[in-house]
Amino acid sequence: MKLLSWIFAAIAMLLSASLYAQQDYSLKHIQKPILLDGILDEPHWQQATFIDLAWEVEPVEGIAAKLKTHAWLYEDGENLYVAFKAYDDNPQDIRASIRDRDDLWNDDNVIIMIDTFNDERTGYQFYVNALGAQADARMTDYGSWQEDPSWDAIWDAKTHITDEGYTVEMVIPFTAFRFPLTQGNQTWGLSLYRNVPREVRYQYSNVKFDYDIKCSFCQFDKITGLKNAKPSKNLQLTPTLTASRNDVRDQNDDWQKQDDDIELGLDIRYGITSDAVLNATINPDFSQVEADAGQLDVNTTFALFYAEKRPFFLDGADTFETELFNFVHTRNIADPDVGAKITGKSGDHTYGVLYADDQQSAVILPGDQGSDFAVIKEDAQAAIASYQLDYGTRDNLGVLVTSRRSKNYYNNLASFDGATYLSEQDQISYQVAYSDTENTDELVSDFALDKQQTGHALSVKYERDTKAYDLVASYKQVDKDFRSDLGFITKAGYNKSLIGAGYQWYMPKGAAITDYWLNGDFDITYQQDGDRLEREVEIYAGLEAVYNINTEIGFLSREAKYISRYYDEKWGSLWFSGKPYGDLKFTFYGRVGERIDFRNAELGDSLYFNPGMSWDYNDHLQFKLEHTYSEMKLDDALSFRVNLTDFRVNMKFNMQSMLRLVVQYEVGKFGESPLAVINPISKERDFATQLIYSYKINAQTLFYLGYSGNGYAEDDEQHLKANERTFFTKFSYAWQL
Template identity: 50%
Template sequence: MSLIKNSQKLTRTLLLLVIATLPLNLAAKQAERIRYQLTHNKAVIKVDGRMDEAVWQTATKMELKYEKSPGDGTPSPVKTEVFFYENGSSFNVAFIAYDPNPENIRASLRDRDSLWADDSVAIIIDTFNDERSGYEFFVNPLGAQADVRMDDTDGWDEDSSWDAIWESAGQITDFGYVVEMSIPFSALRFPDSDEKLVWNITGLRNYPRDVKIQMATNIFDRDIECNLCQFHQLIGFEHIKPGKNFQLTPTLTLSRKDEKPDLPGEWQNGDIEVEPGLDVRWGLTQDIVLNATLNPDFSQVEADAGQLDVNNTYSLFYPEKRPFFLDGASYFDTTNFNFVHTRNIADPDVGLKLTGKTGEHSYGLMLADDNNTSFLMPGNQGSNIATLDEKSNIAIARYKMDVGERNNVGVLMTHRQSDNYHNTLASFDGTYWLSQNDNIQYQVAQSDTKNTAAVMQDFDVSEKQTGTAFRVNYSRGTRDYNLKAGYTNISEDFRADLGFQSRSNIERVVLGGRRTYYGESNDALTQWGYFGDWDKTYDQDGQVLEEEYEIHGTMQGTKQFFTNFGLVHRERLYEEQYFKETQFKIFVEMRPVANINIGTFFKFGTQIDFANAQLGDVLYIEAFTQWDVNRHINASINYNYSHLDVDDGRLFTAHQADIRLSYQFSMRSKLKLVVQYTDISRDVALYSDKDADDRPDAQDRFFSSQLIYSYKINPQTLFFLGYSDGGYQDDSLTQLTRDERSVFTKFSYAWQM
């Protein structure tokens, strides 16, 4: 019987089992939700972390009475109060966080979105009262900010790349600390209504000591997959003034890049390039936003984290960091596949984006051009990157509709086209909740591609490619265990050139589960458990590509200790041969003292040598540490090591280091140094079966450095001044040699009207 028929039978059996075990009443059992009337007062506070304005005496008040983790609704070990009021233009929040030992409070001056090791307080708000998505705002005791967009549709999913413009301040006191926040309504999206609004809301406090304790205003039932549906509620907001919500951000970038076209050789000094640009953000309504950009500066301000790329057949993934693409990015997400990865839009001159949510309807439209047309060419045993010497035009459209309490359906279309090439994709996806714990996610897509002659020749594909992709996943989540089952089918000619889809020509089934046990916050172990899965992958002709079994254990406890360890065994096809790989893996992380975090991941066992199609013995190690030297200085080191031994000796040894040192003068002012170094040495004689042109160098070494000063008033009003250089050494050079260097400065200022 074919894999498809087996999968269909398996899916029907799972559905029957799920339906048979469903409770008769599917309504979520949860703790009592309290509805609070939000205070309205026209007073404007000075955000200084002091709470000395009279308005706080009449503000709506809640208390963080419950431990969320590791405890399960037990009483909070320390007292925390949170206060709310709105004045028509902003949502104002204050926390009083009591601490019996204020000297143990952990806080440093931090850049945006980097306070996660500190004490902190936060609010999470669901402004549409649809129990599907929301905003998170965190502040540490010194006023450092972090903001996050979250989605609770298919489990808690967070995106910390989202940035809003808001104010915060904090003060450490003799009884703990005080935090104030003022969040303009222009930074949020919510229904445009003359009636009272209801927002779901919770207050959080992170209390990191030997164990990191999190407290909340409400009890969370871990047997309920939905989190937002358990929040308390604020009612009011009838005095909100929509306003114009218009933001204009001109930018100016000056840079010079010098290069050495040949090594060894002389520098060729580049010209000073002056690049003005303009970003516009216009809130057409409270829940619809238009973004536009002209001649944008999309250069990477800070280097990506180092990734060791050796003995790997798939392209590396790098996250998006550019402001235009990050604003409203979640509106283009789909259920199962990454079909929109905007780092594929590398060098645009102009971009336009409309995103919004009206009632149960959310939607997004993006238009852009690109002077650098690059995309992934997927396969079932690896992927490559194709680059065209052509400018392309891009269109992306997404629509999603909420159905019932938690279900949703959506469509996505992407299109990229140049004179001799196009790729068009259409997708339909959704989530259906069978009960408060059980859901099915599904997605089906079709693509149509026309290739250039160069792509046809380089990647051995036809001029026209048409393919389909399908995935369905079932999951059941409870407090103590999780179950999952999934099926994926991607045809050979399927392409998602605006996404990150690195595999095609596969058919895959997966079954797995997890069991979790809980201790108390004062136990040596606060949580432990195990998880595992089995999966089997075929190509479209029915040939087995891989069968894999894995089992893992987890533990966490004092000193913020966490470990994940396990065994993976797979039989895998590569270049018409089957190889059996068995690997032991372990990840360990802990905080032995308050200001130092250390961790490591390593694996050892057997692994395919992809360059020579043979089995070898691998050792791979990652080690990292982060050290808050004091409230101003932070240092981090990430080190990667790998080697592969084959029958005739050691094939390669690779080292990589990523070192980052920063001095935070104030919450706005920062100096940062980044140094990255990679060293790969190979025994070329062990590549003897390769043609001379295909043999790698015996020595590959790379380095880069970057020194950046930044001054940020907010995410859009900022100043950068930086220097970077880089170089390499291969068999033609006797030492590391620089081949590029650059200096740049960037100014941008956000006018809000």
């Protein structure tokens, strides 16, 4: 009997494993459109491919979903049609607002993710919240899951809230994404999701994910069909008109009008094939409409990072990314006259080429204890080329080349990188690079650089990632003369070794605390001449709980070299985020301890905190407030104290029309001689405002009208004085032919 029991148990386990294995679906072809209104009343929806989102992904992985969610899919040769029916016993609890594009992550929403090349490495995702706001993103998984929400496609969706929950209809043209043109049927990876933010965040899917498997794409279900999908050449012409007027206040407090700036431009996007796209731009509008989030540029010796937001550079940007170094940061291409690029994927081969004529070159000059910034005022040509080969189950090899050249300057870089999976949980990634630079005479004299600079960079990283624990070990080396002038490399002349580990515990379903963790690492860094630059230990403990609470405490101990002296830095930190009410979210980061005061080359008492709040007052009005406070004292004498407030108001009249107000205010106090008997204090105040009205039909057809202004005050001046103001407008319209 015992033997029979073991046999039956083994059979049951095998049946269970097969029952929850990857599912295969057949995508129906139906030659009928829909009336896009969010109401699933077309009879042919019942003929579409049906998919049940039966599994919970968060907070407990692999159990039956608490709420029912059904989906239907079909195609008509030109579009992918998707419908969701999201059941909810309490539809009054649904959380969603009328939002700008790509700003719905904390709402009730549904998602379709598709791996159109079935390579289990790249894909697209399309989000819709319960009120019809849209978001989209590109995904990649070459060792770690990365999402790029800056990618924007032209597609449409509508929703409808009912007594049973809400329903969604989506129409996604095949021109919105890339896929291989093959004879016969295609097979895509497919994962559908539903996010339900309540006392905790619930996530449901059609895929029963196993967190002990490092990759996500390889667990997607498969959907086969699309025999009739014939992507068009997808020619898109987007003419752009921008106009601005800038006024500057002179020494007599009179406003001086600068030249009006009116520019016409044209962006061209052409699908050479179904999997390769040409982007070109003539007299491009590379202006950035929305102000960057405020950052404190105080007590730091390295350049601050600002993300790329300009559309021409964002389309296909992941083609030029590498895992271990940031060798392509296109914000360094500041003011080009023309630009063109080709990006594509054919089978296991991914490739891209970018070229731009720039009116100047912005250059980061890296060092082992800080970086400098310079501008070369010569017309320059920037070029980037990349190629990646996918092989095996999830392995890859890549080559990247960048070049920037002007009359008296050049910087060339070549890089080779790759990733190899040793098992479902273990991966080794690596990258080597070489750069060759010729500096202008001004750079040589101003920054004490050699006329010619050459150098190498190397990085190797091992990771083991399971549901319960993770391990990491890495080594990075960058020569002092290595430069990546089209990338964002701020540190050079060092080598760094790191080991780290973490463990995570999961609580049973229904517990107030859903999971908690402990992790830490040790690293040591040497200068190129062999002197130790830094030795650091850090440890963190955190938890997730009801009310969407995520909190973590940490401690860091570091022996760091600055100039020629060593300092013992120690500080503790606290991170917290939570949503005590459905429409109100709080965040907080704080740090207190001993840190280097770089202005005075002394160890000081440092206090830093950064609270934030976002509040959806109703479906249309949203407030965001963030404050940053940073203080340094030396023996109780003030070295600096800086406050930065960033306040934003978004008023959405409907899904297309919005008014946005941005106010940034910074106050800084600086001790001129904190170690002297007398420590005079200077004071600076800066103020910036921006008011923008926008009307967006889609990501490329839009209208902006706005005003921005800046002001300042020094020392004891009581009133802020406006010193610059700008009026601007922008119009673009996307024609798809």
